[in-house]
Amino acid sequence: MITKEILKSICPRTRLITVAQYVSSLNLFMANFEISTPLRIRHFIAQLAHESGSFQYVREIASGNAYEGRKDLGNVNAGDGVKFKGRGLIQITGRANYEKCSLALFGDRRLLDNPELLELPDNAVKSAAWFWQSHGLNALADKDDIRAITKRINGGYNGLVDRMAFYDIAKTSI
Structure with missing residues (x-):
């Protein structure tokens, strides 16, 4: 414990x-x-x-601009780098990882619309x-x-x- x-x-x-x-x-x-x-x-x-x-x-202190356009993270839309910067205690980063995490934790894609849920x-x-x-x-x-x-x-x-x-x-x- x-x-x-x-x-x-x-x-x-x-x-x-x-x-x-x-x-x-x-x-x-x-x-x-x-x-x-x-x-x-x-x-x-x-x-x-x-x-x-x-x-x-x-929530990652950096802005997330460094992740902009990172296809390896699934950041394919303008603004994805900032929107999907590291969050949670292990810093889930990138659109693709948010989607995988969301499907695993919630059975849907809610983190794509509300990435700040990982801050709770x-x-x-x-x-x-x-x-x-x-x-x-x-x-x-x-x-x-x-x-x-x-x-x-x-x-x-x-x-x-x-x-x-x-x-x-x-x-x-x-």
């Missing part, structure tokens, strides 16, 4: 009230998406801590847990392979040192 105290110990600069809003959703959706062993939970929380700026951001605490966590499971990250966590997990989430090794630091703290808390 994740508690607000555990999250606060992993993200000491984040206010307790901020991390507390994710606790019940984390416990529910980690169980639902088989993020159920200490090793899986440590890796999941460490990656979320990095991707969300210590659970402070569920339950949806921010559920989308992250869905992404984690659907991208085979439990298997990589079972191998304790933080580099491979980071590459699958990020496409490279951006923030690897930060992710490793969160993981090292998580090892003492979880």
Whole structure:
């Protein structure tokens, strides 16, 4: 079980009230998406801590202009880069990923019309847990392979040192 105290110990600069809003959703959706062993939970929380700026951001700070016209993300319409910039605790990015996430979580395409729904605490966590499971990250966590997990989430090794630091703290808390 994740508690607000555990999250606060992993993200000491984040206010307790901020991390507390994710606790019940984390416990529910980690169980639902088989993020159920200490090793899986440590890796999941460490990656979320990095991707969300210590659970402070569920919407990418950058404008999203860098994603404009990115066909690999399904951003084929003018404005898609900004509209479908990273959201949720794992930063779902791009029209195609929003559509996949929406179909998986809601059985429809509602996120294409309302991408900000991923900013709500339950949806921010559920989308992250869905992404984690659907991208085979439990298997990589079972191998304790933080580099491979980071590459699958990020496409490279951006923030690897930060992710490793969160993981090292998580090892003492979880």
